[in-house]
Amino acid sequence: xxxxxxxxxxxxxxxxxGPVVRPYAVTGGRARPVTGTFDLISLVISTRVDVGSESGxxxxxxxxxGLCQRIQSVAEVAAHLDLPVGTVRVLLGDLxxxxxxxxxxxxxxxxxxxxxxxxxxxxxxxxxL
Amino acid sequence: xxxxxxxxxxxxxxxPTGIKILIAGGFGVGKTTLVGAVSETRPLRTEExxxxxxxxxxxxxxxxxxxxxxxxxxxxxxxISDDLVLYLFGTPGQDRFWFVWDELALGAIGAVVLADTRRxxxxxxxxxxxxxxxxxxxxxxxxxxxxxxxxxDEVQSxxxxxxxxxxxxxxxxxxxxxxxVLITLLEHAMKQRExxxxxxxAD
Ligand SMILES: Nc1nc2c(ncn2[C@@H]2O[C@H](COP(=O)(O)OP(=O)(O)OP(=O)(O)O)[C@@H](O)[C@H]2O)c(=O)[nH]1
Ligand SMILES: [Mg+2]
Numbered sequence: 001x002x003x004x005x006x007x008x009x010x011x012x013x014x015x016x017x018g019p020v021v022r023p024y025a026v027t028g029g030r031a032r033p034v035t036g037t038f039d040l041i042s043l044v045i046s047t048r049v050d051v052g053s054e055s056g057x058x059x060x061x062x063x064x065x066g067l068c069q070r071i072q073s074v075a076e077v078a079a080h081l082d083l084p085v086g087t088v089r090v091l092l093g094d095l096x097x098x099x100x101x102x103x104x105x106x107x108x109x110x111x112x113x114x115x116x117x118x119x120x121x122x123x124x125x126x127x128x129l
Numbered sequence: 130x131x132x133x134x135x136x137x138x139x140x141x142x143x144x145p146t147g148i149k150i151l152i153a154g155g156f157g158v159g160k161t162t163l164v165g166a167v168s169e170t171r172p173l174r175t176e177e178x179x180x181x182x183x184x185x186x187x188x189x190x191x192x193x194x195x196x197x198x199x200x201x202x203x204x205x206x207x208x209i210s211d212d213l214v215l216y217l218f219g220t221p222g223q224d225r226f227w228f229v230w231d232e233l234a235l236g237a238i239g240a241v242v243l244a245d246t247r248r249x250x251x252x253x254x255x256x257x258x259x260x261x262x263x264x265x266x267x268x269x270x271x272x273x274x275x276x277x278x279x280x281x282d283e284v285q286s287x288x289x290x291x292x293x294x295x296x297x298x299x300x301x302x303x304x305x306x307x308x309x310v311l312i313t314l315l316e317h318a319m320k321q322r323e324x325x326x327x328x329x330x331a332d
Contacts, residue, residue, distance in 0.1 A: 023178065039147070039236070040149075040175070040216075040218070040232070040233070041147030041148065041149050041214075041216050042147060043144050043145060043146070043147050043214065045137065045144055046137070047137040048137070071144060071145065071214070073147050073206070073214070073216060075173070075175045075202075075204055075216065075218075076173060076175075076206070078175045078176070079173035079174055079175045079204075080173070084176050084177060084178040084199070085175055085176065085177050086177065086178060087178075102137070102144060103144075104143070104144035104145070104146060104147070106146055106147050106148065106149075106236055107146045113236060113238070114146075114148055114236070114238060116319075116322070118146075118148060118213065118238070119238060119315060119318060119319050119322070120319075121209060121210060121212070121213055122148065122209055122213065122215060122238065122315055123312065123315040123316065123319070125207070125209030125210055125213065125215070126207075126209075126308060126311050126312050126315060127312060129167070129207070129304075129308055
């Protein structure tokens with residue numbers, strides 16, 4: 001467990017927030033994750049079967065840990081939880097800070113593109129579909 | 130609490146890597162249909178909430194005004210192997226969301242521009258965008274019933290495409306057809322990479 005970057009627990013919930021500001025309520029008004037960048041296609045897996053009595057987590061955090069028992073992209077997490085991607089990035093940052101999920105960022109060369117082997121693998125994979 | 134049994138083992142297989150292809154084109158041209166035809170899940174929708182801050186021009190007080198816009202993207206998934214998961218993203222249609230496109234296009238291995246011959250001009254902005262960025266792309270002509278059939282070379286010149294850019298027919302509803310389009314894109318992208326490398330070496 002890392003204690004670093006753990007947000008104060010009272011940041012999680014805003015009892016007064018109405019449905020209009022729901023995404024902000026979910027993150028306690030935070031716009032940026034405490035750690036990580038989280039590309040739409042970064043892949044996420046939970047490190048625990050459940051989060052048990054881990055304190056300071058909101059229902060959305062728990063839902064992400066449940067969902068990511070199977071590998072999911074950031075985009076998929078956002079779609080399944082029906083939350084904006086920015087909100088999901090904040091929640092994932094909290095979970096990474098607590099080592100509750102692992103994240104794999106897309107692989108890229110310095111030019112920002114995958115290397116040749118990826119192109120070949122995709123081509124072969126598509127032909128085999 | 131005992132976490133021992135429920136932790137992901139340290140020697141678990143490494144996570145696969147995500148890669149992406151963009152599906153662009155005008156409004157209603159079949160982007161979501163194409164994604165759904167090859168995706169192993171039904172197309173999912175994700176939303177990005179954007180906050181634009183601008184100072185009102187004719188507002189002398191200079192008060193900052195914030196407006197939020199929601200941009201929706203449809204996407205699907207194809208598991209290529211244990212190491213690679215391919216995502217297909219339908220790009221949001223509106224031209225004013227170029228900055229969302231920039232995020233989507235970053236690291237994308239290529240793009241499919243869907244075209245409808247009844248309103249070919251709708252795909253000009255997408256073509257301009259990918260040409261400008263140097264993103265490899267193919268043009269897939271989605272054959273709607275009742276649309277006049279054009280020869281592919283007619284489409285090619287109507288779109289003023291670089292001769293190297295593949296133009297193919299497709300039916301966005303048919304898995305096999307979409308698969309062919311994606312294969313054409315990959316072959317084109319690999320060829321273009323090779324050509325650029327050769328050009329760079331010749332300099
Ligand atoms: N005949 C025919 N109809 C198609 C084809 N592809 C899509 N359609 C139909 O065209 C309509 C629009 O398709 P969508 O996939 O929603 O188009 P889109 O580009 O995602 O639309 P927006 O996201 O609203 O811009 C739907 O009713 C589809 O069933 C095709 O290849 N042939
Ligand atoms: Mg659509």
